[in-house]
Amino acid sequence: MNIFGLFEKRVADALGRLAEGAKIPSGLDVSRVVVEPPRDPSHGDLATNAAMVLAKEARMNPRALAELLVADLQGDPRVTKVEIAGPGFINIRLNPQVLHEVLRAAVVDANGFGRSSQGAGAPVNVEYVSANPTGPMHVGHCRGAVFGDALAGLLDFAGYKVTREYYINDAGAQVDVLARSAYLRYKEALGEAIGEIPEGLYPGDYLKPVGEMLAKQHGRSLLDKPEAEWLPLVREASINAMMDMIRSDLAVLNIHHDVFFSERSLQQGNGGEVAKLIDVLKARALVYMGRLPPPKGQKDEDWEDREQLLFRATAFGDEVDRPLLKSDGSYTYFASDIAYHRSKFERGFTSMIDVWGADHGGYVKRMQAAVKAVSDNQADLDVKLCQMVKLLRGGEPVKMSKRSGDFVTLREVVDEVGRDATRFMMLFRKNDATLDFDLAKVVEQSKDNPVFYVQYAHARCASVFRQAGEAYPGADFSAAQLERADLSILGDEAEMDIIHRIAQFPRVIEAAAEAHEPHRVAFYLYDLASAFHSLWNKGKDLPQLRFVNLTDKESTQARLALVHALKGVLASGLAILGVTAPDEMR
Template sequence: MNIFGLFERRVGEALDRLAAAGKIPAGIDTSKVLVEPPRDASHGDLATNAAMAVAKAAKTNPRQLAELIAEDLRTDPRVSEASVAGPGFINMSLHPHVLHDVVRAALLDTAGFGRSGQGAGAAVNVEYVSANPTGPMHVGHGRGAVFGDALANLLAFAGYKVTREYYVNDAGAQVDVLARSAFLRYREALGDAIGEIPEGLYPGDYLVPVGQALAERHGPALRDLPEAEWLPVVRAAAIEAMMALIRDDLASLDIRHDVFFSERSLTKGEVDKIGETIEELRARGLVYEGRLPPPKGQLPDDWEDREQTLFRATAFGDDVDRPLLKSDGSYTYFAADIAYHRSKFERGFATMIDVWGADHGGYVKRMQAAVQAVSGGRAELDVKLCQLVKLLRGGEPVKMSKRAGDFVTLREVVDEVGRDPVRFMMLYRKNDAPLDFDLAKVLEQSKDNPVFYVQYAHARCASVFRQAGEAFPGRVPALEELATADLSLLADEAELELQRRIAQYPRIVEAAAQAHEPHRIAFYLYDLSSVFHGLWNKGKDLPQLRFVKHDDERSTRARLALLGALKAVLASGLGTLGVSAPDEMR
């Protein structure tokens, strides 16, 4: 039950009646009309910008129009008051039974409350992580992994058909470097003295088991072969081992993908998909042979003034056209990425979301141009950039990992603090803002630790139900039965405010899904928990507000109904973030 959506439609009906009465023109655009919580809670339960959003098109004074809309809203049996403020805002107060209906809706459908049909089953491809398969995942990868997974959960909850995808970069120079690094460990496993790991190769100990496995499988047979013969064998084995390692790292965060798409498959099948894509774009006049102007500032060492095969990225809003072939005739990474996103479109995805590290920000415009080109303007790409994570312990930077060689692995962090703190804290900051992740602070049991604060709210709700079971043995009803409780007994302002916050959940879900911003759920859960903890503390001083009253079963049932709805929302929101909702805290 989304009361904000209900009243957006109700405001639209008021505008339709005004148009039918000839007071405003018919058919005006109402897409910018919003119904949301007022900035000041003392102003009521809902606020709308309707008059200001349509006044220009209606050719009328916004405040005068607001008075007409408010007059219509006052006839609604759910509205106790509708008043005009400022230049034309309309504030509404609702009769308590509207909030009671929200509580009942949450009790009658604990798993589905807040679920939306917004997506209407539309297919969405969310590609996230896509780390090069050259080693274990680091903490920075973890932020994109958690963000992408939570976004996929959120979109599914909002009614989209979501495919979770990982693009395996198993072609190109970096996997050849991986193979040479693994071959060195293979020789080591055979007993060769390899000395220091040469510069340019991967030094981490994580490749030792790969070398040992190669030695067990092949014995010394690979050692004396020319590189051209052992390289593909070692490369395939190393990639397989690294992807197994990455999958295991992701599983520690309960992250799993539906599709692992191989970059090599674009050129190693029966059809060269990259070449085919280039020729298709050429036939449409979007690929040509030409020269690029020199980049501004000091020229890079590898810049060449030569005729190149170029994609007309500028036709789709990019700054310059982009090369598709290197000087040696091989494809650029961009060419492969165009073919890959063409594959997504051919698989039925008109909405694509890519989650990248912030260091790829300069790549966004060209990829959005490419998606526009390969789809004929029928698909859109939204790129979400995740900023860096600074790993701290008690405010001090954490030292590098011995296992990885030059970074702290994601698995080390998960093993130390647990899945829930990692997931919640990765989302308790907007994705494009830098994140300080303090290993000591995320284990504190205090209000300053958001994940503890929210989980503690859920555990406190569960503890109240246990207390009620002890006070009224065998007489604590199921949540569905609590929907019949007398909710008019919840008359204290703190109880009403908690009901208002619960009512916001469906709106938060839709807004977060539309903006592709799962952090909004984390922020909402913290604010919701804060209101609940405030009510809990108020009950310590005012016995009449305590949740379990041994001498008053009616009020106990009413408060259990409120906490049952709260508990359902907390569990739903935490579940969307991929965080557990414990009934007890350790």
């Protein structure tokens, strides 16, 4: 039950009636009209900007339009008071029974409350991680992995049909470097002296098992072969080993993709899908032979001072046109990326989300232009950039990992602080802001540790029901029974605050899903948990507010209904983020 959605429709209906009565122009664009919580809770339960955003189009003073809306809304039996604030905002106070019905809905369907039909089953492709298959996942990959997985969970909860995808970059020069690095470890496994790992190769110890595997499979036979013969064999084996490692690293975070898409598959057989793409672009006059000016103030690896095949990216919103072929005739990364996103479109995705590291920010406009081009403006690409993670311990930078060679691995972080702390804290800051991740602080049991504070709230909810079972042996405190509780008992300011926050959950889900911002759920859960802990502490001083009253079963049932609904919302929100909701905490 989404009271904000219900009243958005109510406001739209009121505007329709005013238009029918010729009191306002017909056909007003109501897409910017929202119903939301007022900034100051003392002003009411709901607020709408309808008069403010429609006044100009309606050629009316905002307050005059607001007065017309107020007159219509005051006749709604669910409303007890409607007021105009400031230049034309409208504050609405609801009949308490409306909030009680929201709470009952959350009690009856604790696991499903907040789920939305917003997505209407529309397919959406979320591509995330897509790290080069050249080594273990590091802490930077961790943030994008968690963000992408939580976003996929959020969109699923909001009613979309989500496909989680990983793009394997297995066609570039980096996989040849991987193969040469693994070949050194192969020689080492055979007892050959390899000395220092040459600069430009991967030095991490994680390649030693790959070398040992190659030695076991091939013996010494690869030593006598020229590079042209052993390189494809070692490259294939190394990529497979690295992808097994990456899948294993992601599984530690409970991240599992539906699709692993190989870049190399796009180029097989006379250029494959990339060649077909260029033919399609030529047929649509979207490529031409031309020269590009050098990039201003930044290095662009795709720029060459020569006549070359260019994609008309500027026709779709990009700043310059982009090359598709290198001077040696091979495809640019951009050409492969266009073919890849064309594949997504051909698989039925008109909504695509890519999660990238912030260092790829300069690549966003060209890819969005490419998606528009290959889909004939039918598909949209939203790119979410994840800023870097600063890994600290007690405020001091963490040293690099011997296993990886030059970075701290994802697995090392999860092994030290746990999956739940890793996931929640990676989401407790907006993705485009730098994140300080302190290994010492994320395991503290205090209010300053958000994941502990939220999980502790859920555990406290579970403990309330254990206490109720001890106080009233054999009593039925099921959802079906609690649905009948007299919720008018819940009149304290702290109790009403929690009810209001529970009522906001469906709106939080829809707004976060629309904006592709799962951090909003993490922030909401922390605020909800804080409100619950405050009520818990208030009950220590005011016995009448305690959740379990030994002499008043009726008030106990009402407060258990509140706790049951709260517990369900906490569990649902944590599940979206991929974090467990414990019933007990040590």
